[in-house]
Amino acid sequence: MAILVTGGAGFIGSHTVVELLAAGKEVVIVDNFVNAKPEVLNRIRKISGKDFKFYEADILDRPALDRIFEENDIDSVIHFAALKAVGESCRQPLRYYRNNIAGTLSLCEAMTAHNVKKIVFSSSATVYGMNNPVPFVETMPISQATNPYGSTKVMMETVLTDLFKADPAWSVVLLRYFNPIGAHPSGLIGEDPNGIPNNLLPYVAQVASGKLPYLSVYGDDYDTPDGTGVRDYIHVVDLAKGHLLALDKLAEAGVNIYNLGTGKGYSVLDVVNAFKKASGRDVPYKVVPRRPGDIAVCYADSSKAKHELGWEAKFDLDDMCRDSWNFTKNNPNGL
Numbered sequence: 001m002a003i004l005v006t007g008g009a010g011f012i013g014s015h016t017v018v019e020l021l022a023a024g025k026e027v028v029i030v031d032n033f034v035n036a037k038p039e040v041l042n043r044i045r046k047i048s049g050k051d052f053k054f055y056e057a058d059i060l061d062r063p064a065l066d067r068i069f070e071e072n073d074i075d076s077v078i079h080f081a082a083l084k085a086v087g088e089s090c091r092q093p094l095r096y097y098r099n100n101i102a103g104t105l106s107l108c109e110a111m112t113a114h115n116v117k118k119i120v121f122s123s124s125a126t127v128y129g130m131n132n133p134v135p136f137v138e139t140m141p142i143s144q145a146t147n148p149y150g151s152t153k154v155m156m157e158t159v160l161t162d163l164f165k166a167d168p169a170w171s172v173v174l175l176r177y178f179n180p181i182g183a184h185p186s187g188l189i190g191e192d193p194n195g196i197p198n199n200l201l202p203y204v205a206q207v208a209s210g211k212l213p214y215l216s217v218y219g220d221d222y223d224t225p226d227g228t229g230v231r232d233y234i235h236v237v238d239l240a241k242g243h244l245l246a247l248d249k250l251a252e253a254g255v256n257i258y259n260l261g262t263g264k265g266y267s268v269l270d271v272v273n274a275f276k277k278a279s280g281r282d283v284p285y286k287v288v289p290r291r292p293g294d295i296a297v298c299y300a301d302s303s304k305a306k307h308e309l310g311w312e313a314k315f316d317l318d319d320m321c322r323d324s325w326n327f328t329k330n331n332p333n334g335l
């Protein structure tokens, strides 16, 4: 029996495929390379010493999905494929709603047609919105997000939950990721954004490597110890391992939601300092006004994942910066 990984060539997907292969699972990847490069597939093979099946296809292409389900004995799906840039989603809302929502509907329809009813879904801490107190707990109300990307996550969680309500044979695990960073310790795969990065870590890495002149710190007047935004950064390998444990949870029908974070918050300046230490490079920065839509503090209560999945993050911020720098150094021009 195989696991279908949508978006398996992406940042989190590629690290998860490495863990799946290491655990002896059979893997089928579908990705259209809208935000990934084909070279990542060679890198996964190199790290794991194992092979997998790959389909270059869009999950909106229903006949292509049908072919994948027909040609493989798929038992469950891990669904990463989505567009994820917040700013871009504000400029191109229709593209985001079509890709993320219609893509998920197309996938779920194909799964239903082929009687595959087990899915692990990539959600985000963004569903907690602006009004819940930290730490975020799975039982908190999810709310209207502040941007179209976030709205697609709220909607996709709703779609999957309604699917179970209508047909209790479905097993759905919603994983709410906090801020995934870092890279595989081999330095062969990591975060490889196109163009100028939006997120903090890849931006800092490009400043340290000299590709970008300085970091803009979005506000130092938040109600936090040093005034800069605080986030729960989590090593992508820890996150990837969470998916393996989530697969076990699919054995029972239902909808289960888990936060995947470390439960610790680090400020932008904490990250800058940790990255300087890891890289031995300077990371010049300038404080600029707050970024619209940002919240002051975001971190997880991950005790549910610990108790029910036996999952806990093992890597700390220094490990994350070390591995992120290792990847950047080894791949100065990306993959």
Ligand SMILES: NC(=O)c1ccc[n+]([C@@H]2O[C@H](COP(=O)([O-])OP(=O)(O)OC[C@H]3O[C@@H](n4cnc5c(N)ncnc54)[C@H](O)[C@@H]3O)[C@@H](O)[C@H]2O)c1
Binding pocket: 006, 007, 008, 009, 010, 011, 012, 013, 030, 031, 032, 033, 034, 035, 036, 057, 058, 059, 060, 079, 080, 081, 082, 083, 084, 099, 103, 122, 123, 124, 125, 177, 178, 179, 180
């Ligand atoms: N990285 C984060 O900070 C973060 C945080 C919370 C949630 N998530 C979610 O986790 C998932 C994976 O994120 P990531 O950081 O690995 O992003 P990524 O962009 O690196 O990976 C997504 C992959 O999906 C593919 N893809 C997108 N649309 C597709 C489509 N229609 N058909 C086929 N393939 C398609 C892309 O080519 C890419 O390889 C996404 O759903 C994202 O929203 C990410």
Ligand SMILES: CC(=O)N[C@H]1[C@@H](OP(=O)(O)OP(=O)(O)OC[C@H]2O[C@@H](n3ccc(=O)[nH]c3=O)[C@H](O)[C@@H]2O)O[C@H](CO)[C@@H](O)[C@@H]1O
Binding pocket: 084, 086, 087, 124, 125, 126, 149, 150, 179, 198, 199, 200, 201, 203, 215, 216, 217, 218, 219, 228, 229, 230, 231, 268, 291, 292, 293, 294, 295, 298
């Ligand atoms: C409002 C917003 O965009 N939220 C998205 C962002 O989270 P989030 O904003 O937490 O993640 P980022 O990496 O973009 O930012 C982390 C922290 O660094 C600061 N920062 C970031 C970049 C920079 O150049 N300078 C700087 O100071 C931010 O203000 C924030 O305090 O990315 C996540 C992962 O893709 C998404 O799930 C979130 O929906």
